[in-house]
Structures are given as structure tokens and as C-alpha cells.
Amino acid sequence: MEKNLASSSDASGADWAAPGAGETEVSPYRWVALFIVWAAFLLSYVDRVAWSTVAAPVGASLGIKVSLLGAFVTAFYAGYVVANIIGGMLTDFLGGRAMMTLALLPLGVFTFFFGETTSLTVGILIQLAMGFAAGADYSAGMKVIPAWFTRDRGRAMGIYTTATSLAVVLANAIVPTISAQYGWSSAFRMLGVATFAWGIVSLLFLKNRPGGERAPVRNSAKEMLGLLRNRNLIFLSIAGCGGLWATVGFGAWGNALMTRQYGISSVVAGSIIASFGIGAVIAKPTLGWISDLPGVSRRLMSILVLVAFAITLMVFGMCSTVTQFYIVAPVLGAFSYGYLPVLMAQVSDASGKRLAGASAGWTNAIWQMGSAVSPLAVGHVYGGTHSIVLAVLTLAIGPVVGLIAMLFVSRRIAQI
Structure with missing residues (x-):
């Protein structure tokens, strides 16, 4: 079944691209399309992680228990999981621009x-x-990118996923x-305005595919x-x-x-996590580019990065000073996000361009289940033990599960 599905995807992908396949490689607009979906992903991710940057002080002011600080993150990802399933299928019907x-x-x-x-309930x-x-x-971006990038898809995915790590920075x-100077409410109002404005930009300037290509045949429910x-x-x-269990957690x-374990100020802690994000920004396009090189196994790259992710998490848990955190954070950032473009490229390889939206939606929905559960799980562990080591050990379970799963992925996935 898998082989037949891959063959079907090859055929549909080739039929879609045949009239103007060269345009996907030479058109300068493809970088504009990548920038629009990248910036959209950036703003979306800033919106979702913004709470985490002020959770401790703002949660205290709202009377939220420490064990429930992750509840808002879990609520976001609960909605996100459901929307990925629906949005992925709708993206293939409506197109990337409309869904974005x-x-x-x-x-x-x-x-x-x-x-x-x-209050907690309203939040x-x-x-x-x-x-x-x-x-x-996410599904919209994963639909647009394969339409404009073929041979260098890994690099494009790497650039695209820098949005999440740069968002953390x-x-x-x-x-x-902003919260310290003007109040945390003002910070979220500014983010809301910026996100809405970029939605207008996407509507006006994003193109679904090169002009020389025929519109793809509609996918059937059976194919999806x-x-x-x-x-x-x-x-x-x-x-x-498994990977996102640890990354989002x-x-x-x-x-x-x-801040709670060592009394580090929220501003300094934010700076440390910003360095974590910088490491990820550098690693993502680099690993994506490497995965495009002839003879490089994306499967093996994924396994090695997930192993390093689990190990570096434990090292971070053993740190206790600001200097130590600053040293380890960029390395942890590189591994905690570096596997994503490589996995995303493999998802695209396995499904083909015509089913890119649906495959991205299905897989990301399952990915985000880890994102939805891990903040509450870590909160429960830390709230009950007040041990940072046990908290990061809980996180490290995710990459271990992920690398085991990668052992069952085929060594060779047909690239579209």
C-alpha cells in the first residue's frame, strides 16, 4: 500500500508540475512566497509562546497555581491539533493563500x-x-513551499522553520x-494587530503556485x-x-x-532562552541544506539530532548558574529544533506535492499532541517535586520515543 501510494503521489506531482516545472526553480517570486509564509509562521509562533515568557509573574498576579501555568499552552495546542486535521484537508481544496x-x-x-x-477560565x-x-x-506554508521549491526543498524547509526558533528569540x-514597561496586556494587543495585518498581506500578495502550472486535481477523501x-x-x-513533546514543553x-528554581529574573531568563532560539535559527537552515546533499540520509540525521537533544536536555537540567545556562542554551536550541526541517522534508517526500497540505495537517496534528500534553505533565512533575532535573527528564522522554520511531521509517523515501 505504501509503495502504491508513493507511486500515485509521484504521478500526480509530476502532472501538476509538468507545464512549467522550471519556473519553480528560477522564478524570483519563490523567495517572496517563502518570506510571506515564513513571516506568517513567525507571528503565529510568537503569539503562542508569548504567554510562556511572562507566565510566572503574570500567573501570580492572576492567582494561577504554579502547576497550572502550562494550562494556557495546553489549551492553545488542543485547539491547534483539531484545526490541523481540518485545516490540512481544506488547504488542499482552497489553496495555501486562502487558508493562510x-x-x-x-x-x-x-x-x-x-x-x-x-481569570484562568477566560484565558x-x-x-x-x-x-x-x-x-x-502550518499546512498552508507546507502546501506553498513544495509548489515553489523542488530540488532544494530541504533548504526551504530549513529556512521556513527558523520562524519558530526566531519567534522564541x-x-x-x-x-x-514591553510587559514590564507598559503591562502584559499591551504586549498581546500589539501582537494581535501585527498578526491581523500580516493576514491582509498574505491575502494580497501570496501566490499558491507558479503561473505556468496547471491547477492540481482535487484530492478525494479516499486519497487523504x-x-x-x-x-x-x-x-x-x-x-x-516525541520531539515536540520536549521542544514545546x-x-x-x-x-x-x-526563575522559580534559582531566582533568576524574568528578563535574564528571557535573554537565556533567546540565546536558545539563536542556536535553533542557525541549526535549522544548516541541517535543511545538508539534508539536500546527495547521499545524505535524512532518516539518520533525524536520529542523531534526537539523541543529542535528549542528552543536552539532561545537561541543561544539571546547570545552576546564569553562566552555565548561557553556555548550554544555544546548543540545546540547535538540537531542540534542528530535527524539524529534516522531518518536514521527509513528510513532503512521502506524500507528494498534491497531498502536501493533507499530509502536513495529519502529521502535525499528531505532532502537536505532544505539544498539548507536555506543559501540563512537566507542571505536574515540577509542582510536586520542585526538581528541575526531574522536569527535564520528563521532557527527555520525548526525543527518546522519537528516535525509536525513526528506526522504523524506510531508509529510502521517494522524493517528489
Whole structure:
């Protein structure tokens, strides 16, 4: 079944690209398209991690227990998981531009109003809505990129995924500072306005595919459901879920662990996590570019990065001084996000361009289940033990599960 599905994807992908395949490689606009989806992903991710940068002080002012500080993050990802399943399929029907716009405009509105949160219940409801609104931005980007990039798809994915790590840098560098000077509500209002504005930009300037290409044949529900039987996609989904369990869990708790365990100020902790993000920004395009080189195994790259991720997490848990955190954080950032472009390229390879939106939606929905659960799991462990070592050990379980899953991915996935 897997082999037949791959062959079908090859055929449909070739038929889609045949009239103007060269344009995907030479058109300067492809970099404009990549920038638009990259910036959309950046703003979406800043919106989702902004709470984590101020969770400890703002949570205390709202009377939220330390064990529940991750509840807002979990609520966001609960909505995000559901929206990925729906949004991935709709992206293949409506196109990347339409779904990008439908994701960003409501996300901007909900982010703006999250600044008015006065209780745990209200905050959870708004974050749930934010996650549901944002759920299609990833699938939209994963639909647009394969349409414009073919031979250098890994590099494009690497650049695209720098948005998430750069978002961590920007959120930690900007949100705590704005919150300290103008109040945390103002920070979320600014983010909401910026997100809404970029939704308008996407609507006006994003193109779904090169002009010389025919519109792709509509995918049937049977074809989309057939992706669920693709062995490679199944294990790539498990691997991504394990990886993001640790990536998002650390993003949600990294600041709070340092501020509560060692009394580090929120501004300094934000600076440390910003250096974590810088490491990721450098690693993503580098690893994506390497994965495009002839003879390089994306599967093996994924396994090695996940192993290093688990080990570096434990090293971070043993740190206790600001200097030590500054040294380890960039390295941890490189490994905690570096596996993503390599996994994403393999997802695209396994499904083909015509089913790129649906495959991205299905796999990312499973990936984000780890994102949804890990903040609460870490909160429960840390709230009960007040041990940073046990907290990061809980996180490290994810990459270990991920690398085991990668062992079952085929050594050779047909590239489209």
C-alpha cells in the first residue's frame, strides 16, 4: 500500500508540475512566497509562546497555581491539533493563500483580546480559540513551499522553520520588556494587530503556485484517508510528537524553571532562552541544506539530532548558574529544533506535492499532541517535586520515543 501510494503521489506531482516545472526553480517570486509564509509562521509562533515568557509573574498576579501555568499552552495546542486535521484537508481544496488568510485574521483578533484575560477560565477559552485559528498556518506554508521549491526543498524547509526558533528569540526579548514597561496586556494587543495585518498581506500578495502550472486535481477523501495507512508517515508522526513533546514543553517551562528554581529574573531568563532560539535559527537552515546533499540520509540525521537533544536536555537540567545556562542554551536550541526541517522534508517526500497540505495537517496534528500534553505533565512533575532535573527528564522522554520511531521509517523515501 505504501509503495502504491508513493507511486500515485509521484504521478500526480509530476502532472501538476509538468507545464512549467522550471519556473519553480528560477522564478524570483519563490523567495517572496517563502518570506510571506515564513513571516506568517513567525507571528503565529510568537503569539503562542508569548504567554510562556511572562507566565510566572503574570500567573501570580492572576492567582494561577504554579502547576497550572502550562494550562494556557495546553489549551492553545488542543485547539491547534483539531484545526490541523481540518485545516490540512481544506488547504488542499482552497489553496495555501486562502487558508493562510483564514488562519491569521482570527488569530490576530483572539491574540488582541487575550490581553484582557482576568481569570484562568477566560484565558483557557481564548487560548483554545487562538489555537484553533492558528491551526491552518502550518499546512498552508507546507502546501506553498513544495509548489515553489523542488530540488532544494530541504533548504526551504530549513529556512521556513527558523520562524519558530526566531519567534522564541523575539518573544523572550520583546514581550517581557514591553510587559514590564507598559503591562502584559499591551504586549498581546500589539501582537494581535501585527498578526491581523500580516493576514491582509498574505491575502494580497501570496501566490499558491507558479503561473505556468496547471491547477492540481482535487484530492478525494479516499486519497487523504489513505495517508493514514502510509507507514512512513505514521512513524514520522510519532517521531515528531516525541520531539515536540520536549521542544514545546521546554519552551513553556524553560523560563519558569530558571526563575522559580534559582531566582533568576524574568528578563535574564528571557535573554537565556533567546540565546536558545539563536542556536535553533542557525541549526535549522544548516541541517535543511545538508539534508539536500546527495547521499545524505535524512532518516539518520533525524536520529542523531534526537539523541543529542535528549542528552543536552539532561545537561541543561544539571546547570545552576546564569553562566552555565548561557553556555548550554544555544546548543540545546540547535538540537531542540534542528530535527524539524529534516522531518518536514521527509513528510513532503512521502506524500507528494498534491497531498502536501493533507499530509502536513495529519502529521502535525499528531505532532502537536505532544505539544498539548507536555506543559501540563512537566507542571505536574515540577509542582510536586520542585526538581528541575526531574522536569527535564520528563521532557527527555520525548526525543527518546522519537528516535525509536525513526528506526522504523524506510531508509529510502521517494522524493517528489
